[in-house]
Amino acid sequence: MLNKTIVVLGPTGVGKSSFIRNAVPEGISTDVQVGHHLHSETSQVQSIHLPTQNGLGINLVDTPGFDDSRQGVTDADILAMIAMFLTTQHREGTFHLSGFIYLHRISDTRVGGTSKRNIRIFQKLCGQDSLKNVVIVTTMWDKVTQEEGLRREQELMFSDNLFKPILDGGAILMRHDGTQQSAHDVIKHLFKLESTVPQIVRELVIEKRNLLDTEAGMELQKEVRDVLQKHQRDLQRLEDEIREAIQQRDKRTEIEAVLDRRRVEGDIAKLHGELRKLGNSSDAMDNR
Numbered sequence: 001m002l003n004k005t006i007v008v009l010g011p012t013g014v015g016k017s018s019f020i021r022n023a024v025p026e027g028i029s030t031d032v033q034v035g036h037h038l039h040s041e042t043s044q045v046q047s048i049h050l051p052t053q054n055g056l057g058i059n060l061v062d063t064p065g066f067d068d069s070r071q072g073v074t075d076a077d078i079l080a081m082i083a084m085f086l087t088t089q090h091r092e093g094t095f096h097l098s099g100f101i102y103l104h105r106i107s108d109t110r111v112g113g114t115s116k117r118n119i120r121i122f123q124k125l126c127g128q129d130s131l132k133n134v135v136i137v138t139t140m141w142d143k144v145t146q147e148e149g150l151r152r153e154q155e156l157m158f159s160d161n162l163f164k165p166i167l168d169g170g171a172i173l174m175r176h177d178g179t180q181q182s183a184h185d186v187i188k189h190l191f192k193l194e195s196t197v198p199q200i201v202r203e204l205v206i207e208k209r210n211l212l213d214t215e216a217g218m219e220l221q222k223e224v225r226d227v228l229q230k231h232q233r234d235l236q237r238l239e240d241e242i243r244e245a246i247q248q249r250d251k252r253t254e255i256e257a258v259l260d261r262r263r264v265e266g267d268i269a270k271l272h273g274e275l276r277k278l279g280n281s282s283d284a285m286d287n288r
């Protein structure tokens with residue numbers, strides 16, 4: 001049987017697993033876990049098979065969200081997991097990728113730096129040629145008024161640092177209202193497209209780059225390094241503050257600054273760990 005694959009991506013908690021649960025008809029059991037807590041739920045790439053009437057099948061692929069709140073799991077791990085899944089499937093030769101569904105919460109009052117960073121990494125992972133195989137799907141419409149939703153939707157569509165470049169490249173924007181019908185509308189759109197090979201697969205399999213040197217890997221490294229630089233500036237400022245407080249014999253300011261320094265040092269160690277992991281994942285994928 002010919003199976004087409006659709007990969008569902010997006011930050012943690014946007015409703016990826018819920019979307020897949022909504023799409024699966026009654027009677028097909030899945031062990032897709034929907035989150036009940038603030039922390040992230042899905043920890044592995046997981047494929048759910050849906051049969052269709054004409055003998056074709058759809059594999060809907062659930063992924064762990066970027067911006068993961070799970071202890072010890074970084075965005076580098078998530079990128080490596082998704083890259084590993086896509087390349088393994090591609091190498092097996094029976095992989096027909098219909099495209100990507102990228103989910104975004106319409107209820108987010110402002111789209112923060114992390115969401116923008118996730119959009120950029122997604123764009124690099126996908127690559128220009130595969131953007132026509134992308135549906136940006138907004139979720140959680142029940143949490144906004146119609147007016148608010150419409151305003152945010154316009155902003156998402158027309159801002160250069162949000163979805164405009166992806167939509168300009170041929171992607172479309174759709175809404176998911178939590179019903180099976182709206183999930184199926186999204187799937188139907190992708191299902192009828194010719195399959196595509198995303199940029200990260202071309203880079204890893206055909207150009208034999210390692211994950212660190214892929215566009216998405218480089219983007220992630222750049223983003224991590226930018227945050228690292230900011231933290232290093234904070235550290236410098238705190239060192240000055242501590243020195244001054246000691247001179248002034250201001251014990252209270254000194255203690256506060258020392259505690260802040262400890263927190264910033266922890267953040268810096270975490271970011272170094274993320275860069276190291278990206279390198280390690282690269283090596284692990286190279287040795288396959």
Ligand SMILES: Nc1nc2c(ncn2[C@@H]2O[C@H](COP(=O)(O)OP(=O)(O)OP(=O)(O)O)[C@@H](O)[C@H]2O)c(=O)[nH]1
Nearest residue numbers: 012013014015016017018034035040041042065140
């Ligand atoms: N109100 C509302 N809640 C939703 C909607 N979609 C999902 N949720 C809830 O949002 C939470 C997160 O949903 P998940 O489907 O687990 O999100 P996810 O993207 O799979 O998250 P990770 O697995 O952590 O990456 C759950 O409590 C869902 O019940 C929606 O359209 N409206």
Ligand SMILES: [Mg+2]
Nearest residue numbers: 016017041042
């Ligand atoms: Mg999930």
